[in-house]
Amino acid sequence: MAKLIDLHTHTYYSDGVLSPSDLVKKAKEIDLAAVGIADHDNIDGLKEAIAASKKFGVEVVPSVEISSYPSSDTEFHILGYFLDWQNKAFQKALAAFQDEREKRAKKVIKNLNNVGYLINFGDLRALARGTIVQPHIAWLVINDLENRKKLKADFGKIPSTGEFIVKYLIPGALAYETRKTVTPKEAIGLIHKVGGMAILAHPAWSLVKKENGKLIFDDEYLDQLVKVGLDGLEVYAHRENEEDTRVCVEHYLDLAQKKKLAESGGSDYHGFGSAGKDLGFADFYLKVPYQVLEDLKSKNKQ
Numbered sequence: 001m002a003k004l005i006d007l008h009t010h011t012y013y014s015d016g017v018l019s020p021s022d023l024v025k026k027a028k029e030i031d032l033a034a035v036g037i038a039d040h041d042n043i044d045g046l047k048e049a050i051a052a053s054k055k056f057g058v059e060v061v062p063s064v065e066i067s068s069y070p071s072s073d074t075e076f077h078i079l080g081y082f083l084d085w086q087n088k089a090f091q092k093a094l095a096a097f098q099d100e101r102e103k104r105a106k107k108v109i110k111n112l113n114n115v116g117y118l119i120n121f122g123d124l125r126a127l128a129r130g131t132i133v134q135p136h137i138a139w140l141v142i143n144d145l146e147n148r149k150k151l152k153a154d155f156g157k158i159p160s161t162g163e164f165i166v167k168y169l170i171p172g173a174l175a176y177e178t179r180k181t182v183t184p185k186e187a188i189g190l191i192h193k194v195g196g197m198a199i200l201a202h203p204a205w206s207l208v209k210k211e212n213g214k215l216i217f218d219d220e221y222l223d224q225l226v227k228v229g230l231d232g233l234e235v236y237a238h239r240e241n242e243e244d245t246r247v248c249v250e251h252y253l254d255l256a257q258k259k260k261l262a263e264s265g266g267s268d269y270h271g272f273g274s275a276g277k278d279l280g281f282a283d284f285y286l287k288v289p290y291q292v293l294e295d296l297k298s299k300n301k302q
């Protein structure tokens with residue numbers, strides 16, 4: 001069988017559940033040849049991951065997933081691959097993003113307290129080892145027994161982290177707060193400055209809406225991202241079911257080939273909250289062959 005890979009995973013340095021070495025170990029156990037560790041605005045897990053790479057014989061692609069905002073209510077995640085992650089200016093830029101997230105989280109907590117949910121910053125800081133993201137906040141609220149009564153009154157049940165995020169934490173929601181962010185162009189620029197390749201994460205979510213059961217693709221916006229330097233697309237990524245995933249994969253594969261964009265793929269594995277699939281898409285029809293990484297590497301040299 002062809003060697004398989006997963007170029008989009010998270011560790012506990014953002015909102016993943018595993019340590020970098022446990023993630024690489026798990027990749028070995030399910031026979032993956034390579035993993036991309038792409039924590040949100042964070043590269044703190046890479047040193048440990050690279051050490052584990054040698055121990056377990058699984059290739060680690062040093063990666064990051066930067067959140068960028070062309071406007072205050074639209075979010076695009078840009079994956080950076082093959083980064084010179086030890087670059088000090090790059091690390092400083094990521095640290096500034098993390099600080100902004102921390103400041104924002106404090107405001108969000110205040111908003112949640114004001115509507116009657118118990119959550120405090122100390123618990124959040126203890127839960128999130130690295131970058132604080134929305135699922136951490138949702139998880140803490142949902143898992144505090146003292147919030148159960150209010151959650152049930154509010155949602156009619158104990159909600160999933162995803163349901164809580166949609167009701168309280170997304171733009172326009174009750175507890176939402178903005179933070180200082182970068183545009184896609186700036187995120188792509190940061191990645192390029194350290195020799196990385198910039199790939200749009202999960203276009204099947206970011207650029208595809210579902211209306212009346214039909215998938216609607218925003219290819220025009222993709223052109224704008226390409227104009228500001230985007231190198232490629234996460235073609236092999238999931239949507240909410242197999243049928244829609246097949247349509248999205250085919251659409252972006254075709255587009256990547258027409259526009260000569262690089263192709264990437266990954267499960268967005270977290271093992272926490274409601275985002276992503278199992279590592280290596282273990283529970284799903286979709287798989288990412290090693291050839292995808294080979295092609296990325298050769299495009300990166302061009």
Ligand SMILES: [Zn+2]
Nearest residue numbers: 065077201202
């Ligand atoms: Zn993402």
Ligand SMILES: [Zn+2]
Nearest residue numbers: 008010065268
């Ligand atoms: Zn991700």
